[in-house]
Amino acid sequence: MLSELGSSLVPLLLLGGVALLLPIFVRPTSNLHRSLLFAATIFLALRYAWWRGSQTLAPPGLTVDMFASWSLFLIEMLALAGSLSAFVIMSRIRLRSDEASENLGWWGEDEPRVAILIATYNEELDVLERTIVGAKSLRHANKEVMVLDDSRRDWLRDYCASQGVRYMRRPDNKGSKAGNINHALDRLAEDPVPPDFVAVLDADFVPHRGFISRTLALFHDPKVGLVQTPQHFFNADPIQHNLGLSRSYPDEQRFFFDHMQPSRDGWGIAFCCGTSSICRWTALRDIGGLPTESVTEDFMLTLALQDKGWTTAYLAEPLSEGLAPEGLKEYVTQRARWCLGLMQIARSSLGPMATNNLRLRDRWSVVDSVFFWMTSFPFRVAAVVYPLLYWYFNVIVVDASLTDVISIFGAYYLWTLVVLNLLSRGMVVPILNDVSQLIGAIPITRAAYTGMFRPNGHPFSVTAKGGDRTRIVIQWRMMAPFAILLGLTTFGLWLGILSDRFAFNDAGDGKWVILFWTIYNVVVLAMTCLACVELPRRERHIADQPERAIFATGDELRRQWIASLTLDTVRLRGRIYPIGTRGLLRIKDVGDVEAYVIAQTPDGTRLHLLPDDQQREALFLRFYADGDAPGVARAQTSALISDIARRLSFRTGTR
DSSP states (O other), rough: HHHHHHHHHHHHHHHHHHHHHHHHHOOOOOOOOOOOOHHHHHHHHHHHHHHHHSSSSOOSSSHHHHHHHHHHHHHHHHHHHHHHHHHHHTOOOOOHHHHHHHHTTTTSSOOOOEEEEEEEEEOOHHHHHHHHHHHTSOOSSSSSEEEEEEEHHHHHHHHHHHHHHHHOOOOOTTTTHHHHHHHHHHHTTTTTSSSSSSEEEEETEOOTTOOOOOHHHHSSSSTTTEOOOOOSSOOHHEEEEEEEOTSSSOOOTHHHIIIIHHHHHHOOOOOOOSEEEEEEEEHHHHSSSSSOOOSSSHHHHHHHHHHHHEEEEESSSEEEOOOOOOOOOHHHHHHHHHHHHHHHHHTTSSSTSSSSSOOOHHHHHHHHHHHIIIIIIIHHHHHHHHHHHHHHOOOSSSOOOOHOOOOOOOIHHHHHHHHHHHHTSSSSOHHHHHHHHHTTTHHHHHHHHHHHOOOSOOOOOOOOOOOOOOOEEEHHHHHHHHHHHHHHHHHHHHHHOTTTGGGGSSSSSGGGHHHHHHHHHHHHHHHHHHHHEEEEOOOOOOOOEEEEEEEETTEEEEEEEEEEEEEEEEESSOOOTHHHHHHEEEEETTEEEEEEEEEETTTEEEEEOOOOHHHHHHHHHIIIIIIOOOOOOOOOOOHHHHHOOOTTTTTTTTT
């Protein structure tokens, strides 16, 4: 047994050795290097699939073992097909920053006119004002900011008037967000001078100052109808935040926006993601505005443009930042809506099987997305459910020896992790990736099959923003299925190990496979339950680098270091002032802000800021419209381990 186990580890050791050398020789931006890496990945995946189908299934017959074994195999192979499609997509990449730099100002002296549309439904002023201020402050001069209010709020109309931006409302909410934008496009068409380009921002997304100039540069190609940029977030998503990983683990969408979309662009199948995009006016009029057949009108917009011969380009630069869903309910609702909308697209006139002018690659793009939504999440649920059949009913779903699992599945799994982390700068973290999929797997699976078989008649679900986030909230209904599965898995494992009457003692060599699988599931389910405990949040902005400020009290001026800064408070390192001390704090690019001391800290003082309207807008720009991308771009191993340990010790804080 030991000799067989040792020989099965040889392929993994060889792959581990190769993995250590890959960073020396591989350039992630080389399509040749990427193709070779993913060719090896696909080979190992097909080798694993052949082994699963030929050696691990229960024998044919009308038995429970056969039904369980073959059904899991089918679910797994469908998910694997989706993975193979993703591997092919990621074998190419296109980065357009150099192209944008080379074509800045291609239009000459006459700057194109750009309409910036901010669609809003129920957002509060503190969400909307930073977006409006950011849009007004874009460096592009020939622009018009338009706020499209689908809630018909008088206070918002008055605020827009005070800001000098155009306010628009319509008599009904037909077509939801797409209908709102289409109404604005029709009104723009009536203007004496319609725009040349139309940019779209969600109500909670603030553009960086160079957003217009950088994206317009790619329209030097007359075939480009739309340019999409990545979405970045100035707050942690619920999984990051609830697990205490906002400093060490990327948000759930970073892999898609930073790596999958540039790879899709390499194949010419990058797609619109709604906010932070800009479209050519003539292209929008050519297709009659945004499609309304799907609740994800953005993806469908790309297909409608392609159907008319226009292309979509992707500029992988941090040119905007917004608010990620702050709660788990909102997080899952948003993803279920994306899933539902994709199924509606698949069944629409622009679906892969419909009669239209889409290229084969565009049809593949939709099929790839369908496979992702319809297979990945059901497989994640199956992976935690099927082992229970073994512990409670002695049903063997994967009849395999430990040595085969190590040498075949282990080789495929290890190599895939190595390749994906090499090309994505360490974004794929086992367990955490499983948690992010499992936590929304049930409603997303329901949305996938509902949308595929009953695509019409579903309302548009708005992702709620803002609200009270100052308390610990346990999402009991979301946690319940995972807590039940965790209890069943743990109890089954305990029974199997300690009781002679249960299956653990009858599985031979395969018991080690099911044992490892079950223990892994216990960890994933426990982390998923922990993620359902929503921690308090508070706004926080850390200076990108140490920064000096001057605090003036009376006749005394003293230089201090800014440690943290928000719209309302600042923490200074240096002299400790008595509580209640009033003065002026001079902040770079903001001015002299009235402030007073509200607390003393071990190394300084905390002040409450009283900015005027102009200073408040300057702070908005400082926080959201300037600087690099917010958040974490890659997993940081040592910090990740430290943060997980801190979270498990229940030292949550309110970060």
